[in-house]
Amino acid sequence: MTMVKETKHIANPPRGGGSVNWTEFFERSGLILLLLLVITVFAILRPNTFATYANFRSIATVQPVMAVTAIALIVPLIGGRFDVSVGATLGLSAIVTASAMSHFQLPLAAAIGLGVLSGALIGAVNGTIVAYLGVNSIIGTLGIATILGGVVTGYTNGIPISSGLSPILTDISIQSVLGIPVLFILMAVIAVAVWFVLTQTPYGRNLAAVGANADSARLAGIRSKRVVMQSFVIAGALAGIAGVLQIGAQGNAGPQLVGITFILPALAAAFLGATTWQPGRFTVQGTIIGIFFLGTTISGLSLVGIQPWITDVFNGAAVVLAIALSAQLRRRRTGSLDIGS
Amino acid sequence: MQNMTERAEVTSALRINTLSKSFGQTQALDEVSFEIRGGAIHGLLGGNGSGKSTLIKALAGVQPADHGGSFEFLGTRVAADHMTPELSRSLGLRFVHQNPAVFPSMTVAENIAIGASFPTTAGKIRWKALRRHTQELLDRFEIDARAGDMVGDLRQAEQTMIAIARALQDADENAVSALVLDEPTASLPDHEVEILLDAVRRFAAAGHTIIYVSHRLDEVIQLTDDVTILRDGRHVVTRPTEGLSEAGLIELIVGHSLEKSYASAQAATPAPQGASRLEVRNLSGGPLRDVSFDVGRGEVLGIAGLLGSGRTELLRMLFGDLEREGGTVTLDGSAVRFAEVREAMAAGVALVPEDRNREGVFQGLSVRHNLSIADLGCFTRAGRINGTRERQEARQSIADHRIKTADDAALISSLSGGNQQKVVMARWLRRKPRLLLLDEPTQGVDVGAREDLYAAIRASLSDGMSVIAVSSDFDELAQICDRVVVLRDGCITDELRGKDITRQQMTHLVLASGKDAA
Structure with missing residues (x-):
């Protein structure tokens, strides 16, 4: 008597245990294999320059700032929102930190505190615009990024702040513990902290639920707006931390970092990361692998003598390919292609 | 202009011949044959599960019927199993659904x-x-x-x-050979219904053939020239509407005449057993007007109503997801007014929503995470989720509810609809709610999973949980409910108990407008 409705077709048939599923294996570890392949190829091509401790040390010193930026990006992305202002936030926080030391003679700890706080405040503004005013996240944060760019240029007149900075911070790029660059260690600590929040706390679970289905989340008692708001505050604070680390990596605070192209590698890494580990989902682990894949490839390419403009082409292509690929994986999981609003 | 002889030949705009459709064991349509006169407004009536929707889907080509049946459009014959949406359109069939796109x-x-x-x-x-x-x-x-x-x-x-x-x-x-209007007035406010009906009359006067599907019998009597009634997938009658009363139509739809033995709910009646868990008084808001009823401890109260009756809004209001305009709600003796869902949850209310895909499951997440999203607090110590305990609970739920899944880490999208529904049910039962609100709990769920869902509800009832269930499937209400109230146009009109809770009674009551009642 009752109409039997067609049940939703099984996207991923349940797998029997036992036999190794090679498709799944390659999907999960494809990016790591690709990273190993890139390292092997360049090590063969440039054994004297690429495959050296100095080169790997340099990659491990340069990439942490970008890695923290990329980790900042994935927090709102898990909730289905884009924050394209993390680059600008990073730039502003670096200027705030440097200026606090250089112009106001504040101690290092206070300067760092102000830098991170400024990032969190920008995140709160972004979150309010997106969660409570209902502005599309890409457009809203793009607007904020543009404003920040203008403010930074106005404040600095386009001149980097390089004097009066605490040497503890500016020397950090040459420090290492047991041969591991301190910047890399700091990145690892931040990564573990964010991983903990995203996977081990109710907040992280609620954020993933909001990103997966906002209506289901509402009916499960989750305050979606607040959760989205908080994701932007976390992203802003992380961008602030990245800004502080940027002073350490570069030795000064430059006003030229605030453009959107700066975050393209971070964006590419976040989406590359979503094609690996737990395909279709943004993870801290995947994002870091993505960053080091991109950084290593670009380092290798420059060592084999490729023109610098190739870097732009490579980063741009990586963004598009990574997003397309992760969207396909997402569709396989959920039947929906779109990301974010 | 066609001349008279042609008109005489082509009096039927559409003829349906021995149309059948089965879904596994279920015979949704069983050799249905009838014809529709050109230029007439033809009512198509039947209770839930009578085969109306299946017939319309077959006509539209979205769900072809079984081999053997056929359609004739102005003389063109089409095998029913070869129907496609394109063919249906090229033959001049047009469809407008209740929520027009x-x-x-x-x-x-x-x-x-x-x-x-x-x-x-x-x-x-x-x-x-x-x-x-x-x-x-x-x-x-x-x-x-x-x-x-x-x-x-x-x-x-x-x-x-x-x-x-x-x-x-x-x-x-x-x-255009025929225009099919599928419950076009179901979600219209009362005062706009007449405007639409006038328009339908004008369309017919302009020479269009109209197939009019509606549950509102007063409309059907006012509007249609002929009616066809289906029951349990079979053709009952096709006849001119003239001379039919609402009671006569109901008798044809339900299958036999009913004595008005049911208690007419003048006011809210106290719950039959034990102390009452929930007292709703004069609840208003959205389509609801002055709704009052009680639910006892351990009782299953059914709400029988048509689409647009306010049945879903009622549950949403009790769950804090829709604001109420007036009235009081008392839960276990204390007056409650939930501003948001989490307040209702904290007070021990749970809701299994109607649209599982849109509002129930999180498609990108695992079975385990789908299960624990509403009671994460139970596994969280010092801000950290205890993964081991969460996994244990998930495995327990999977076993208890007989959820068919590879393991608790599998994506919920890999499960069948029935098993996804079990996950949603388990999510809420794990909270041990005092009051469980069910909105179409077994829609699109196969028979086996359905029994599992009922078993899960029964198990929690013995712990004193109360249930309010909304379902279009009146057999389901008859099976699971201790008592059923009928919701019509935002008001509770009747109440059924014990042996009176039958599909026929409910169909009768949700259809009767009361306008021609003695």
């Missing part, structure tokens, strides 16, 4: 053009021509709107009429 943020002209095509010259839309064409249509169908109006600004009845005009716009070329 109009685009509220576009103009009337744009909405009209989307149904056919934008007139263009070298790729540029000829807006003037489109506006003229639209205005002609609006004039022809006497729709009170202009080509440049935003559709979202129009009344709902007019939006439906725009959808109808869009479906009929190529009627000049005699291309």
Whole structure:
């Protein structure tokens, strides 16, 4: 008597245990294999320059700032929102930190505190615009990024702040513990902290639920707006931390970092990361692998003598390919292609 | 103009011959044959599960019927199992559903053009021509709107009429053989129904054949020339509407006459057993007006109502997801007013929503995470989720509810609809709610999973949980409910208990408008 409705077709048939599923294996570890392949190829091509401790040390010193930026990006992305202002936030926080030391003679700890706080405040503004005013996240944060760019240029007149900075911070790029660059260690600590929040706390679970289905989340008692708001505050604070680390990596605070192209590698890494580990989902682990894949490839390419403009082409292509690929994986999981609003 | 002899030959616009459709064991349509006169308004009636929707889907080609049946359109014969949406359209069938697919943020002209095509010259839309064409249509169908109006600004009845005009716009070329209106008034406010009915009469007067599906019997009697009644997938009768009363129609739909033995609910009646868990008094808001009822501890109260009766809104209001305008709700003796869902949850209320895909499951997440999303607090110590305990609980739920899944880490999208529903049910039962609200709990769920769901509900009832269940499947209500109230147009009109809780009684009561009651 009752109409039997067609049940939703099984996207991923349940797998029997036992036999190794090679498709799944390659999907999960494809990016790591690709990273190993890139390292092997360049090590063969440039054994004297690429495959050296100095080169790997340099990659491990340069990439942490970008890695923290990329980790900042994935927090709102898990909730289905884009924050394209993390680059600008990073730039502003670096200027705030440097200026606090250089112009106001504040101690290092206070300067760092102000830098991170400024990032969190920008995140709160972004979150309010997106969660409570209902502005599309890409457009809203793009607007904020543009404003920040203008403010930074106005404040600095386009001149980097390089004097009066605490040497503890500016020397950090040459420090290492047991041969591991301190910047890399700091990145690892931040990564573990964010991983903990995203996977081990109710907040992280609620954020993933909001990103997966906002209506289901509402009916499960989750305050979606607040959760989205908080994701932007976390992203802003992380961008602030990245800004502080940027002073350490570069030795000064430059006003030229605030453009959107700066975050393209971070964006590419976040989406590359979503094609690996737990395909279709943004993870801290995947994002870091993505960053080091991109950084290593670009380092290798420059060592084999490729023109610098190739870097732009490579980063741009990586963004598009990574997003397309992760969207396909997402569709396989959920039947929906779109990301974010 | 056709001459008289031709008209005589082609009196039936559509003939349906021995149409059958089975879903596994279920025979949704069983050799249904009837014909529809050209130019008439033909009512298609039947209770839930009578086969109406299946018949319409077969006509539209979206769900072809079984081999053996056929349709004849103005003389063209089509095998029912070969029907496709394209063929259905080219044979001149047009469909307008209860929530017409109009685009509220576009103009009337744009909405009209989307149904056919934008007139263009070298790729540029000829807006003037489109506006003229639209205005002609609006004039022809006497729709009170202009080509440049935003559709979202129009009344709902007019939006439906725009959808109808869009479906009929190529009627000049005699291309339309019949227009099927599927419950067009179900979600319309009362005062707009008449506007739409007038429009339907005008469409018919202009020579269109109309198949009108509705649960509102007073409308059907007012409007239609002929009616066809289906019951349990079989054709009962096709006859002129004239001479039929509402009671007569109900008798045909239900299968036998019913004595009015049911208790007419003048006021809220106290719950039959034990102390009452929930007391709802004069609840108003949205479509609901002065709704009052009680639910006892361990009781299952069913709500029988049609689409648009306010059944879903009632549950949403009790769950804090919709604001109420008036009335009081008392849960275990204390007055409650939930501003948001989490307050209702904290008070021990749970809701299994109607649309599992849209509002129940999280498709990208694992079975385990889907299970624990509403009771994460139980595993969290010092801000950290205890993964081991969460996994144990998930495995327990999977075993208890007989959820068929590879393991607790599998994506929920890998499960069948019935098993996804079990996950949603388990999520809420794990919270040990005092009051469980079920909105179409077994929609699209196979028989086996359905029994598992009922078993899970029964198990929690013995712990004193109370249930309010909304279902279009009246057999289901008859099976699981201790008591059923009938919701009609936002009001509770009747109450059924014990042996009176039958599909026939409920069908009878939700259909009766009370207008011709003695």
